Amino acid sequence: MSRVIRIAAAQMGPIPKREARAETLCRLIALLEKAAERGAKLAVFPELALTTFFPRWLMDGDILDSYFEYSMPNPNVQPLFDRAKELGIGFYIGYAEMSPEGQRFNSSILVSPEGEIIGKYRKVHLPGSVEPREGALYQQLEKRYFEYGDMGFPVTHAGPSLDEAIIGMLICNDRRWPEAWRCLAMQGMELLCVGYNSAAYDPNGGDTESAELRTFHAQLVVQANAYMNACWAVAVAKAGSEDGSGLIGGSCIVDPNGCIVVETKTLEDEVIVADCDLDLCQQGKSKMFNFEAHRRPQWYSLITEQTGVVIRK
Amino acid sequence: MSRVIRIAAAQMGPIPKREARAETLCRLIALLEKAAERGAKLAVFPELALTTFFPRWLMDGDILDSYFEYSMPNPNVQPLFDRAKELGIGFYIGYAEMSPEGQRFNSSILVSPEGEIIGKYRKVHLPGSVEPREGALYQQLEKRYFEYGDMGFPVTHAGPSLDEAIIGMLICNDRRWPEAWRCLAMQGMELLCVGYNSAAYDPNGGDTESAELRTFHAQLVVQANAYMNACWAVAVAKAGSEDGSGLIGGSCIVDPNGCIVVETKTLEDEVIVADCDLDLCQQGKSKMFNFEAHRRPQWYSLITEQTGVVIRK
Numbered sequence: 327m328s329r330v331i332r333i334a335a336a337q338m339g340p341i342p343k344r345e346a347r348a349e350t351l352c353r354l355i356a357l358l359e360k361a362a363e364r365g366a367k368l369a370v371f372p373e374l375a376l377t378t379f380f381p382r383w384l385m386d387g388d389i390l391d392s393y394f395e396y397s398m399p400n401p402n403v404q405p406l407f408d409r410a411k412e413l414g415i416g417f418y419i420g421y422a423e424m425s426p427e428g429q430r431f432n433s434s435i436l437v438s439p440e441g442e443i444i445g446k447y448r449k450v451h452l453p454g455s456v457e458p459r460e461g462a463l464y465q466q467l468e469k470r471y472f473e474y475g476d477m478g479f480p481v482t483h484a485g486p487s488l489d490e491a492i493i494g495m496l497i498c499n500d501r502r503w504p505e506a507w508r509c510l511a512m513q514g515m516e517l518l519c520v521g522y523n524s525a526a527y528d529p530n531g532g533d534t535e536s537a538e539l540r541t542f543h544a545q546l547v548v549q550a551n552a553y554m555n556a557c558w559a560v561a562v563a564k565a566g567s568e569d570g571s572g573l574i575g576g577s578c579i580v581d582p583n584g585c586i587v588v589e590t591k592t593l594e595d596e597v598i599v600a601d602c603d604l605d606l607c608q609q610g611k612s613k614m615f616n617f618e619a620h621r622r623p624q625w626y627s628l629i630t631e632q633t634g635v636v637i638r639k
Numbered sequence: 640m641s642r643v644i645r646i647a648a649a650q651m652g653p654i655p656k657r658e659a660r661a662e663t664l665c666r667l668i669a670l671l672e673k674a675a676e677r678g679a680k681l682a683v684f685p686e687l688a689l690t691t692f693f694p695r696w697l698m699d700g701d702i703l704d705s706y707f708e709y710s711m712p713n714p715n716v717q718p719l720f721d722r723a724k725e726l727g728i729g730f731y732i733g734y735a736e737m738s739p740e741g742q743r744f745n746s747s748i749l750v751s752p753e754g755e756i757i758g759k760y761r762k763v764h765l766p767g768s769v770e771p772r773e774g775a776l777y778q779q780l781e782k783r784y785f786e787y788g789d790m791g792f793p794v795t796h797a798g799p800s801l802d803e804a805i806i807g808m809l810i811c812n813d814r815r816w817p818e819a820w821r822c823l824a825m826q827g828m829e830l831l832c833v834g835y836n837s838a839a840y841d842p843n844g845g846d847t848e849s850a851e852l853r854t855f856h857a858q859l860v861v862q863a864n865a866y867m868n869a870c871w872a873v874a875v876a877k878a879g880s881e882d883g884s885g886l887i888g889g890s891c892i893v894d895p896n897g898c899i900v901v902e903t904k905t906l907e908d909e910v911i912v913a914d915c916d917l918d919l920c921q922q923g924k925s926k927m928f929n930f931e932a933h934r935r936p937q938w939y940s941l942i943t944e945q946t947g948v949v950i951r952k
Binding site (some may be wrong): 450453479511585618627637 | 765787788809816820821822847848855862864867897922930937939941943946947949952
């Protein structure tokens with residue numbers, strides 16, 4: 327038996343602050359069409375795929391609010407939903423969410439090839455700070471602009487058009503936290519989708535980590551966590567120099583062995599596809615990573631009982 | 640400031656069943672001397688470094704018991720302890736432990752350069768099965784011969800001769816379980832030592848995973864978990880064809896960026912060394928992996944509340 331879904335990673339180049347929302351939507355639709363042309367049933371877009379990565383600036387009021395979606399879909403994004411349904415392709419997309427209660431989240435949704443929203447996730451691992459770093463040209467203010475995700479790590483049971491895949495979503499920094507992957511895998515996850523905006527260098531001039539090292543880190547965590555959780559993973563960048571701040575590319579589709587099947591070659595809008603056989607997860611899930619047979623949760627309590635490091639000498 | 644320890648990974652080639660214990664001890668001492676010659680203050684030996692990997696055979700009674708150490712040190716291994724103390728080099732070594740209460744564990748100890756046992760660990764993640772696989776030429780009977788480790792994941796605070804490193808130990812299969820690394824990192828671990836005996840192929844003739852893929856897996860999990868826990872890691876194989884059953888090599892020393900600093904080139908007795916600056920852990924521990932600032936344990940409960948996968952549709 328095999329359950330093969332052709333999946334596209336739809337990497338985006340930078341979305342400059344000045345780019346009109348309609349123009350960004352055209353780019354998303356063009357990527358979607360390329361993915362569909364190549365036979366994909368699911369396209370994965372980046373984190374905050376409708377706007378520039380605005381947490382790099384200090385702002386408030388109407389300007390800040392203008393980066394958020396007040397409902398999903400909404401008239402600004404409806405053409406993307408319509409085109410996807412027409413093409414019979416599902417998608418993952420990240421966006422800034424304003425909830426009906428006025429809460430802000432860094433969110434993603436999963437839309438089926440039939441055009442229904444079948445999954446929703448709110449980013450749990452927010453990097454950055456609440457207070458701006460004084461004198462810095464660029465900020466990382468996710469902890470200021472977003473509340474911590476309040477949904478935990480839900481999986482989506484997709485329908486027959488996606489081979490009844492069990493799909494998990496993460497957003498950017500989440501992928502570096504093995505706890506997030508594990509919580510999804512405890513629910514049988516077969517496919518992990520994650521979009522990201524990850525700095526290629528310190529835009530304020532630090533030089534501790536090169537773009538090459540940062541791309542290596544980004545791929546390493548996806549490869550190892552895919553292997554250790556016996557699932558497919560699709561990791562998709564917003565890449566390139568966005569308003570003077572560099573973002574890594576390195577979007578990739580990774581198999582349950584942790585091997586990169588295909589990866590992007592540019593820092594621009596680029597579609598890559600792979601045939602992902604969900605049944606390949608069974609080798610890991612039934613043997614090496616048969617959780618029921620091999621996990622020993624009675625010894626894992628420090629993971630949930632402590633937030634930070636506690637040195638006990 | 641920097642806290643640099645020169646560490647050796649002391650890989651071993653196979654230890655055939657017929658090899659006399661005294662001969663194996665000579666090999667261990669020779670490796671230790673090479674490590675000390677090259678200036679190492681700590682040498683890391685493999686899992687079950689005193690014997691062949693005996694869980695590959697079904698046995699019982701005196702024959703089984705002959706593979707176990709009834710105390711540590713004991714007269715059979717005393718020369719290794721004596722020589723290490725003389726050379727002023729500490730070591731990690733894996734062995735089969737028979738406790739005073741008659742319990743069997745797959746264990747490791749950490750010995751200081753002053754010759755004191757300063758750390759002890761009993762393997763938590765036992766692979767294999769309790770019952771032998773019928774008709775199989777080779778077994779994997781760790782679950783039959785050993786009890787699950789009952790000490791959790793303790794760290795050792797080493798003394799000044801090891802730069803007061805906070806050291807964690809794992810054994811073989813443990814390294815594929817991110818929970819194990821995280822429990823150690825929650826206690827401030829700066830250096831992880833792990834010895835292993837990992838099959839290079841299915842000795843019973845299956846062909847789902849090549850030796851190359853298995854070596855990739857072994858290094859991938861060490862690299863990613865070292866990065867995600869901002870620690871150094873030293874992973875050391877018993878390698879080569881042992882009594883007709885192939886074991887991978889790929890011993891390596893990995894920095895807190897997840898990069899392999901040095902790795903073995905053979906499947907034989909081989910020493911590699913690296914200067915490990917423990918203060919390099921601070922970049923990760925204070926920023927990207929600042930647990931106190933970024934972890935959200937209220938959402939991690941599936942990790943401790945479930946052993947196996949639970950599908951909730």
